[in-house]
Amino acid sequence: MSSTPSAEAVTSPTDVPPPFVSARGISKSFGGVPALMDVSIDLIPGEVHCLAGENGCGKSTLIKIISGAERPDSGEIIIDGVSFAQINAKAAIQGGIQVIYQDFSLFPNLTVAENIVLTAEVAGCKKLYSPASIRPKAEQILKDLEIDLDLDREVGELSVADKQLTAICRALVNDARAIIMDEPTTALTHTEVSRLFALVERLRARGVALMFVSHKLEEVLAISDRLTIMRSGRQVVSGLTSEFDQRSIAHHMTGREVDESRVISELDPSAPLALEVSHLSLAGAYRDISFGLRRGEILGVTGLLGSGRTEIAESLFGVTPADSGEVKVAGKSVTIRSIQDAVKAGIGYVPEDRLSQGLFLEKSIADNIVAASLPSHRTRWGTLGRGGIADTIQKYFVGLKINARNSEAPVRTLSGGNAQRVVLAKWLATSPTVLMLNGPTVGVDIGSKEEILQLLRIEAAEGMSVIVISDDAPELVSSCHRVLVIKQGRLTHTLEGDQISVNTIQERMSA
Secondary structure: OOOOOOOOOOOOOOOOOOOOEEEEEEEEEEOOEEEEEEEEEEEOOOOEEEEEEOOOOOHHHHHHHHOOOOOOOEEEEEEOOEEEOOOOHHHHHHOOEEEEOOOOOOOOOOEHHHHHHHHHHHHOOOOOOOHHHHHHHHHHHHHHHOOOOOOOOEHHHOOHHHHHHHHHHHHHHOOOOEEEEEOOOOOOOHHHHHHHHHHHHHHHHOOOEEEEEOOOHHHHHHHOOEEEEEEOOEEEEEEEHHHOOHHHHHHHHHOOOOOOOOOOOOOOOOOOEEEEEEEEEEOOOEEEEEEEEEOOOEEEEEOOOOOOHHHHHHHHOOOOOOOEEEEEEOOEEEOOOOHHHHHHHOEEEEOOOHHHHHOOOOOEHHHHHOOOOHHHHEOOOOOEOHHHHHHHHHHHHHHOOOOOOOOOOEHHHOOHHHHHHHHHHHHHOOOOOEEEEEOOOOOOOHHHHHHHHHHHHHHHHOOOEEEEEOOOHHHHHHHOOEEEEEEOOEEEEEEEHHHOOHHHHHHHHHO
8 A cells, every 4th residue: 555755664464456446646725725634534445444543634635535526636545556647526426425414414304215216317417317216326325235224215214224225225226336325423423423334344245345434443453454634734654454552543643642541539428419301201202300410510411322321411401491390400400491590590501502502604713712702791780791792712822722823714624623612612602600511512523522521521620520521432431420321212321430330331322
């Protein structure tokens, strides 16, 4: 396998088939700013090649160039032995390259069968559409991949995992010989990830060349044969995955040592309760949930998708009010029937879908930072105190290390990690008694993840009470004093001390 002169040495066996896709010496700049500098990578039939790196390192640009969505300034793409200095998306697809993006690019109002087959029909210039003719093709691909999907169900009704399986089936109907999966496990539970990996093994056995883009280091090691790590637009190392471990991958990605060990502060057992939840229930979602949260405590809440973990948080934040039960904040009973009630009571919430629920994407970073705390900046005459607003923006823009040219930059231009920092800034600016975070590091690179968790530790040490809702077991282990396990709407386990381990959490979730 070849690599750039600046990349570290590569170990590669000689008894492997030739690459189906090769990128050679790819460079690309935008507005004079280098995005890729002399990057090379091979996708070999029957192998999974993982592309890893922090947000902004150039992964997305490289994917777009390989798939024909962007043109490189220099270098070449070689598909099945044919070299292209410039390639467009149509030629890439016809050459057998398919990209499965995080949004899947499916038609929500069409059935699973239609989504699987329709694009191939259009690409084949078919003029007439017949539901009866497409169904056998869809059934055959499900049979080949040993997948169970309801072909008649509309895609808009599917879970994230089933949407992903539909997208993979569509790629293979289009005769894909190389499939690029961009962050395929971001929104999947542990069980769904195992199901996806089983499918990846079947694709590997069929001789498909796969590129797997992921921030999750344990998944990188579990699924890939080869690994390329990028940093700041450069390829820093390539080689067999067996030559790496989590620590070395994190070091290459960030350029520094990353500590993911369990780091929690001592919690005073006599600290007052910041939040008391008693017998909270919501029909069809969860029932009889009771727990306490002490001042300065970080509490993990975990469970499989659909367990009720998100619905509990949304009830505490007034999105979907509970049917019954009692909530106390700082010892005072509160009624939460709306988001306004929750904010007034001192509860903040960073939602699971930060892009559609947590941010105003077209607004500036500055506007987003103060969006939830404007009432606290009103003067006695009812006007907004501009000086205080400016101080708040500066405090969190600098303090949270938001990487942008200035605070007036639109949020839509930010990477996932920086967007998450803006959501955090918005709620930290309200000085909440309790801050809930749903999937706080989903889609965030390892460096930003470490910094976000450390920020939560600092806030907790200063007296804020934090709830982290996540199925990322290592994340919970590294930062939480206790972990609650939710299953089928019930609180089934409370883990403390030595009970908090990756294996125990995963076992309790799926038991």
